[in-house]
Amino acid sequence: MTIKIQQIIPALDYPEEGVPVMAAEAWMHGPTKPRHAKRKDEIPDIDVSLSNISNVFDFVEVNPAIYVKNAHDLKKHDLRDVDAFIVDPGDPNILPMSSVMYELFSTRKPVLPPWDNWGYAWRGKHITGWAKILGYYSFVPIGFKDVKNVLQAVRGIKFIRSLNILYIGDIPSNSVNTDTDPIRLYEKFGCTITRIPFHEYANEVENADKKRAKEIAEKWLLSFNMMDNTETKVEKYASIYVAIKNLMKKYETNALTVDCAYLPSIELVPCVTASLISDEGFPFGCEGDTNQLISAAMMMGVSGQASLMGNLFENALHKDIENNQIVINHDVLPPSMACEGCKINFRDFHEKQKGSTLYADLKKEIVTIGGMDFDSSEMWLSKGKVAWTEDTVHCRISIGFDVENAKRIAKEAIGDHQVTVFGDYVDSIQIMCDFLGIKTRNI
Numbered sequence: 001m002t003i004k005i006q007q008i009i010p011a012l013d014y015p016e017e018g019v020p021v022m023a024a025e026a027w028m029h030g031p032t033k034p035r036h037a038k039r040k041d042e043i044p045d046i047d048v049s050l051s052n053i054s055n056v057f058d059f060v061e062v063n064p065a066i067y068v069k070n071a072h073d074l075k076k077h078d079l080r081d082v083d084a085f086i087v088d089p090g091d092p093n094i095l096p097m098s099s100v101m102y103e104l105f106s107t108r109k110p111v112l113p114p115w116d117n118w119g120y121a122w123r124g125k126h127i128t129g130w131a132k133i134l135g136y137y138s139f140v141p142i143g144f145k146d147v148k149n150v151l152q153a154v155r156g157i158k159f160i161r162s163l164n165i166l167y168i169g170d171i172p173s174n175s176v177n178t179d180t181d182p183i184r185l186y187e188k189f190g191c192t193i194t195r196i197p198f199h200e201y202a203n204e205v206e207n208a209d210k211k212r213a214k215e216i217a218e219k220w221l222l223s224f225n226m227m228d229n230t231e232t233k234v235e236k237y238a239s240i241y242v243a244i245k246n247l248m249k250k251y252e253t254n255a256l257t258v259d260c261a262y263l264p265s266i267e268l269v270p271c272v273t274a275s276l277i278s279d280e281g282f283p284f285g286c287e288g289d290t291n292q293l294i295s296a297a298m299m300m301g302v303s304g305q306a307s308l309m310g311n312l313f314e315n316a317l318h319k320d321i322e323n324n325q326i327v328i329n330h331d332v333l334p335p336s337m338a339c340e341g342c343k344i345n346f347r348d349f350h351e352k353q354k355g356s357t358l359y360a361d362l363k364k365e366i367v368t369i370g371g372m373d374f375d376s377s378e379m380w381l382s383k384g385k386v387a388w389t390e391d392t393v394h395c396r397i398s399i400g401f402d403v404e405n406a407k408r409i410a411k412e413a414i415g416d417h418q419v420t421v422f423g424d425y426v427d428s429i430q431i432m433c434d435f436l437g438i439k440t441r442n443i
Contacts, residue, residue: 011067071099159301161190169259173288224346257285306334371415
């Protein structure tokens with residue numbers, strides 16, 4: 001997903017006769033600050049100036065700068081496709097930019113200070129001053145890492161605000177406590193929900209295009225290690241994939257959650273399809289868990305990768321925590337997260353000889369782990385590393401993660417399901433949460 005950045009430059013008129021003599025002679029037309037001149041000669045390891053930023057981050061586009069004096073000037077430009085604004089409005093007590101700043105912050109899109117080729121926003125206090133006055137949040141980058149983190153946060157915000165969630169089943173969920181108030185979710189995240197009943201999903205599976213299902217089943221037979229006699233019903237499970245993709249297209253949705261516990265048949269569990277569409281860029285929430293789905297979307301948005309979800313401390317032992325490990329356990333595994341060269345097993349659901357799930361060992365890499373509270377008000381985050389993976393049948397995959405403080409996570413983690421993505425994105429997600437008004441706790 002590409003983000004578009006718009007720089008806005010104040011076009012302020014200062015008639016020479018209207019400027020006090022001292023200010024005109026000593027400030028506006030005074031000598032160059034000597035250490036500023038030296039600063040311009042300092043060369044960064046990576047040039048993140050706006051003129052070069054697209055060469056550093058391939059998901060960023062920078063529009064040509066525009067000059068404005070007031071909100072009327074601003075409204076002459078079509079800025080609907082802009083994802084973040086960069087502006088140096090000056091001191092709120094001095095420069096007449098109040099109408100422009102009000103309009104920019106009212107878009108609920110990130111408003112940021114300009115930074116130099118080092119990623120230093122020297123005048124960032126001007127933006128934070130305006131943000132405080134208008135009741136919003138801004139972020140002041142100081143260095144390459146900060147620029148990277150805030151741009152990833154902007155990408156994450158754009159991603160969740162583009163979500164239209166296909167919700168299959170009952171609202172509220174029959175098995176988890178989660179926020180499904182469509183008005184609150186739209187106001188907080190900008191995402192929408194389209195709900196359909198179980199019978200519509202079941203009918204879509206039953207009537208799925210058999211030719212298309214057969215084509216997909218043939219690919220699965222070549223790609224996966226079929227176990228538990230799943231090869232005998234693989235076309236049926238491929239019909240689930242066809243049906244869900246058809247429903248997502250029909251309702252113009254790009255995320256999915258299913259109130260799984262009340263499905264009319266185990267044969268309709270969408271675990272394999274959920275695993276695959278996560279790799280296709282569509283967030284998934286199990287059991288109607290919209291909070292977990294939004295957490296997944298946040299992690300997928302900042303990272304550009306698939307995410308994995310599951311229950312915390314299920315299929316866990318005392319010795320796990322004693323060894324400073326946490327365990328996440330569920331039935332959804334994006335194939336992209338499997339270790340290189342590892343076989344991916346296509347198995348039944350909970351050893352029932354019905355339904356389908358995937359299993360593979362995960363890459364032993366650094367991960368970001370987190371979960372969201374039931375009312376979407378707070379999120380916990382932690383960095384860890386994959387230590388081991390085990391096929392635990394119910395649920396199919398258990399993953400052990402080395403973390404800094406497993407006991408603290410056991411005490412303070414929130415949310416019904418947790419989400420994991422490869423890489424360290426804790427800082428980017430914290431910035432994203434700050435823009436969205438979500439509290440964070442880094443455990």
